[in-house]
Each structure stands twice: as structure tokens, then as C-alpha cells.
Amino acid sequence: MSVRRxxxxxxxxxxxxFTEENAAWARxxxxxxxxxxxxxxxxxxxxxxQEQDGxxxxxxxxxxxxxxxxxxxxxxxxxTFYTQFQLLPVGTRxxxxxxxxxxxxxxxxxxxxxxxxxxxxPEPFHRNESGTLSWEEVxxxxxxxxxxxxxxxxxxxxDLTPERLETIIDRFDAGEGAEVATxxxxxxxxxxxxxxLTSLTAPDAAVGKTAPRSRKTADESVSVPxxxxxxxxxxxxxxxxxxxxxxxxxxxxxxxAKVKGETRxxxxxADEKQPAAAVAKPSLNDKNxxxxxxxxxxxxxxxxxxxxxxxxxxxxxxxxxxxxxxIASWKKAEREWVDGYLNFKGRIExxxxxxxxxxxxxxxxxxxxxxxxxKPR
Numbered sequence: 432m433s434v435r436r437x438x439x440x441x442x443x444x445x446x447x448x449f450t451e452e453n454a455a456w457a458r459x460x461x462x463x464x465x466x467x468x469x470x471x472x473x474x475x476x477x478x479x480x481q482e483q484d485g486x487x488x489x490x491x492x493x494x495x496x497x498x499x500x501x502x503x504x505x506x507x508x509x510x511t512f513y514t515q516f517q518l519l520p521v522g523t524r525x526x527x528x529x530x531x532x533x534x535x536x537x538x539x540x541x542x543x544x545x546x547x548x549x550x551x552x553p554e555p556f557h558r559n560e561s562g563t564l565s566w567e568e569v570x571x572x573x574x575x576x577x578x579x580x581x582x583x584x585x586x587x588x589x590d591l592t593p594e595r596l597e598t599i600i601d602r603f604d605a606g607e608g609a610e611v612a613t614x615x616x617x618x619x620x621x622x623x624x625x626x627x628l629t630s631l632t633a634p635d636a637a638v639g640k641t642a643p644r645s646r647k648t649a650d651e652s653v654s655v656p657x658x659x660x661x662x663x664x665x666x667x668x669x670x671x672x673x674x675x676x677x678x679x680x681x682x683x684x685x686x687x688a689k690v691k692g693e694t695r696x697x698x699x700x701a702d703e704k705q706p707a708a709a710v711a712k713p714s715l716n717d718k719n720x721x722x723x724x725x726x727x728x729x730x731x732x733x734x735x736x737x738x739x740x741x742x743x744x745x746x747x748x749x750x751x752x753x754x755x756x757x758i759a760s761w762k763k764a765e766r767e768w769v770d771g772y773l774n775f776k777g778r779i780e781x782x783x784x785x786x787x788x789x790x791x792x793x794x795x796x797x798x799x800x801x802x803x804x805x806k807p808r
Contacts, residue, residue: 447490723751738782
């Protein structure tokens with residue numbers, strides 16, 4: 432392992448302090464450990480310090496050491512041992528980590544490194560002239576089937592070409608990094624075959640298969656198969672309630688047959704009397720439907736509420752629900768209506784969406800940590 436040292440004193444800040452929100456998170460994290468074992472929180476605290484400032488400073492190391500009652504040298508040993516900690520200032524808009532391990536190298540990582548040398552700086556761990564970009568070569572980042580790949584902070588960008596990397600660099604340098612699609616940069620879903628599905632393609636074999644959906648990248652829209660194809664079971668927060676598995680389809684057919692038989696026994700026409708649906712969504716005109724609003728300029732991240740995933744968040748947006756305050760105000764009848772509309776009976780009460788939403792609406796993540804003793808999701 433190469434020698435890792437702290438940055439020169441002339442670039443070190445004079446002091447460090449967690450923000451109010453991060454300080455609350457740090458206290459909650461330390462409290463997770465038994466008495467006398469709080470020093471085990473050193474890695475998560477250093478990571479949070481890095482996320483706050485972009486890199487681990489000498490002042491941050493000393494501050495974390497003081498919080499955990501550790502000698503400075505012990506925290507320094509941790510920071511210099513693990514390469515996940517950046518000991519030099521990195522780009523304010525993007526620090527690009529290029530995977531250089533064998534699968535990525537065989538698929539063109541060297542060309543990606545050439546792009547970084549040309550567009551950012553000839554040497555790693557050096558910023559460009561404006562200080563917005565930096566890069567380094569790292570070991571395996573765990574997406575070998577999608578090689579070559581890079582990571583920018585916590586997001587990965589896979590199946591890259593030199594041209595696509597240049598585009599990504601341009602977008603981040605322009606302050607538009609949040610608009611760049613993460614994950615595969617070609618027509619594929621996560622780690623599915625690049626040329627399309629090769630198994631479970633028959634209608635009876637793909638449990639829960641739905642029509643292809645569209646995923647937009649930063650520069651184009653591509654049609655891809657659903658991300659939950661061929662998965663027999665997923666977390667309830669991400670499951671599409673409209674998808675019928677063979678088991679539920681069989682149960683529904685049996686119920687329909689029973690209704691038809693009862694209709695004939697009564698002398699009615701089975702074709703004129705439709706069987707009741709197994710699960711009927713409540714009407715959008717129901718008086719108990721929560722009031723919606725026009726989409727505001729800034730919407731709350733409803734996924735911070737435990738039990739709300741991207742699919743449910745999208746449905747709530749369709750209903751005009753965009754803020755924590757709206758959910759916090761739901762009465763029992765409104766909660767029951769939403770429960771029925773989402774087709775997840777009891778989920779809102781079980782996960783206590785209202786209490787979570789009240790905490791997030793009142794004080795964001797810091798208040799959530801104070802109430803629940805943990806970070807949301």
C-alpha cells in the first residue's frame with residue numbers, strides 16, 4: 432500500500448464542526464454502541480465529515496477524536512488506512528473514481544483514464560483549474576458485468592465509452608450532475624444482459640412481467656424491460672399491486688367462477704352481472720380522498736418515510752401529495768382511502784407514516800433522528 436499522508440498545512444482549514452443536522456446524527460450514531468464501545472463509531476463519523484466537507488481534514492480528525500475520547504493518532508491511523516477517505520481536497524462538483532481492476536481494464540478503463548487526464552489533470556488527486564473536478568483510479572467497485580465504470584461520490588455510472596464519460600464530465604462541471612442518469616449508460620436494466628433478456632422470456636415463465644417501460648438517460652430515452660421482471664417476490668414498497676402472479680390469477684378465476692355460479696342459481700344472467708373485483712380501488716371522487724395541491728417548485732423527498740419507495744412516491748404525486756405536511760395532516764378516513772388506493776392494506780398505520788411525516792415536516796432529518804433515534808431510511 433502506498434503511503435497516505437494528510438494534506439499540507441497550507442490547505443488545511445483552521446477548524447471543523449459538524450452542522451446541526453450532522454451533529455444530531457453523530458450523537459445518535461454514537462449512542463448505538465454499548466457503553467465503553469463508542470469508539471466503534473469512528474468510521475461512520477469520519478465518513479459523515481467527508482460527506483460534509485468533501486474530504487477528511489486534520490481538524491475533522493481531531494474533532495472526531497475528541498467526540499469519541501480517542502487519541503488523535505488512533506483516528507489518524509483509521510483515516511490513512513482506508514482509501515475511502517480522501518485526504519486531499521477533491522473537486523467541489525465531482526470526484527471521479529475510475530475502476531481499474533481487470534474486468535474494467537479489459538473493457539476500456541484505460542481509455543476512461545485518458546479522458547480524465549485530458550479533461551481534468553494529468554495526475555490523480557489533482558483538481559482542474561477551477562477546482563470543480565478531480566479524479567483517481569481505484570480497485571473493484573462491484574459492477575464487473577457493467578464494465579467499464581466510474582463512481583462519482585455515491586453514484587455509479589456504468590457501461591461507459593470515452594465519449595459518454597466526456598459528456599458526464601461536462602454536465603457535472605456545468606453544475607448539472609443531478610440530471611445525469613446513474614447506472615448503465617446503454618440500453619440495459621441494471622445487470623441484465625446487454626442484448627436483452629435471454630431467459631424467462633415466455634409469458635408463463637416471467638412472473639410479474641409487465642410492458643416495457645422507458646428510462647431516460649441524460650441524452651436519450653431508451654425502452655427497457657421492467658426492473659421487477661422475473662422476480663417472484665419484492666418488498667411491498669416496490670411491488671406493483673396491478674401485476675397478477677399465476678397464484679393470484681388462479682384465486683381470482685376461482686372467485687369469478689363462484690360469483691357466476693351464484694348468479695345462475697338466482698336465475699340471473701351471468702353475463703349481465705359482472706363479478707366484483709378481488710380488490711377494488713376507491714373512487715378518486717370519494718369524499719375521503721386527501722386534498723391534493725399543485726406541484727410546488729420544491730417537493731419533499733417522500734421516500735424518506737419508511738414504507739414509501741419510488742413507485743409509491745410517484746402514485747402520491749399523481750394524487751397531488753408532495754409534502755410531509757400533507758401526509759402529517761391525514762385523518763383516519765383519509766389514511767384508509769390512501770391505503771385502499773395503494774392496495775397495501777394497513778401499511779400506513781403499520782409504518783406510522785403520519786408520525787414520520789410530522790417529524791420530517793417539523794425539523795427534517797435532525798428531528799426524525801431525535802424522535803426515532805435513527806436516520807430516515
